[in-house]
Amino acid sequence: MSRAEVAESVRPVSPLWTFGLLRNELVTTFRRWRTLALLAVLAGVPVLVGIAVKMETGDGSSPGGGGGAGPAFISQITNNGLFLVFTALAATLPFFLPMAVGVVAGDAIAGEANSGTLRYLLVAPAGRSRLLLTKYATVVIFCLAATLVVAVSALTVGALLFPLGDLTTISGTQISLAEGLGRALLIALAVAASLIGVAALGLFVSTLTGSGIAAMATTVGLLITVQILDQIPQLHALQPYFFSHYWLSFADLMREPVYWDELARNLGLQALYAAVFGSAAWARFTAKDITA
Structure with a gap:
């Protein structure tokens, strides 16, 4: 740690300054062309x-050639456009959403290290821990924003192309459009929460190198x-510990009553990944010699 960092670290940090740092990070992140391109692809x-x-259904046939093939809920889209939200989230969660989060x-x-701005950020009265926490908060907010972009886009397209109304849950019960x-919304929040493990992993990797491209x-x-690895049957004993294993558990929110077991396991697993890799990122970043 440089003399400037030591001198600044003993100064009290105003909560307003911390909020300003977060706001600046959010503005910088969401104004990048790369971020906008990722959100456009997701939309x-x-x-x-x-x-x-x-x-495909213009001639009255069902999606997937009548066999119900494709992402979850796709066979129900023609009956209710709201199912396009669930289908889009199921289609983007395995790769597109986590890829976007991994890049950010x-x-x-x-x-920051690659562009030479990291050292200047640490001279400000933030400290490494506060800066790292701000970076992680920014990525988590991006997780939520990216998920909502998919959901809102799907809801808009579903309303334009298909009818909306009461819908049938996986359990066969009817619920109102409002419900x-x-x-x-709950499913979108569950999907966003499913990405916090990837966010922590990506942040840890980001502290290991000075190349943004290499980290991404x-x-x-x-x-x-x-x-x-999560698809290899021989690894079934390890698979419940992979961060992606319970990602599609959000479908249980479309049951009546809701099945909470796998949803709770997913949230607990994401919290564990966030704690482990967040701590590893903190340990690495606070001890790292910043030269750029």
Whole structure:
């Protein structure tokens, strides 16, 4: 730690200054062309799914050629456009959403080091711990924003292309459109919470290198590797500990009554990953020699 960092670290930090740091991080993150491009791709997925289903069912056939193939809930989209929200989230969660989060998280620290701005950030009265926490909070907010972009895009396309109304749950019971919208919001929040483990992992990787591209590539590579391992039957004893194992448990929110067991396991597992890799990121970042 440099003399300037030591001198600044003993000064009291105003909560307003901390809020200003978070606000600055959010503005910087969401104004990057890369971030906007990622959000645009995420918003485009429900559009493509909705148009594909509309074209395929134009002759009265069911999606997937009548076999119910495709992401969860896709066979119900023609009956109720709200199911496009659930289908889009199920389609983007395995890769698109975590990839976007991995890119933002991987670039959080390494990108600053690569551009030469990390040292100047640490001269400000924030301290390494506060800066790291702010970076992680920014990535978590991006998780929520990215998920809501998918959900809102899907709801808009679903309302334009298909009818809306009361919907049938997985359990076969009927719920009102208002309750369905509430369930859709809960599902979006559950999906966003499913990404906090990836966010912590990406942040940790970001503290290990000074190259933003290397950090992003490593995070996305780890994401793909874990999901491949999660599909190998011989690893069934380890799979419940992979961060992606319970991602699709959000479908249980469409049951009546709601099944909470796997949802709780998912949230607990994400909290564990956030604690472990968040602590590892803190330990690495606070001891790291910042030269750029």
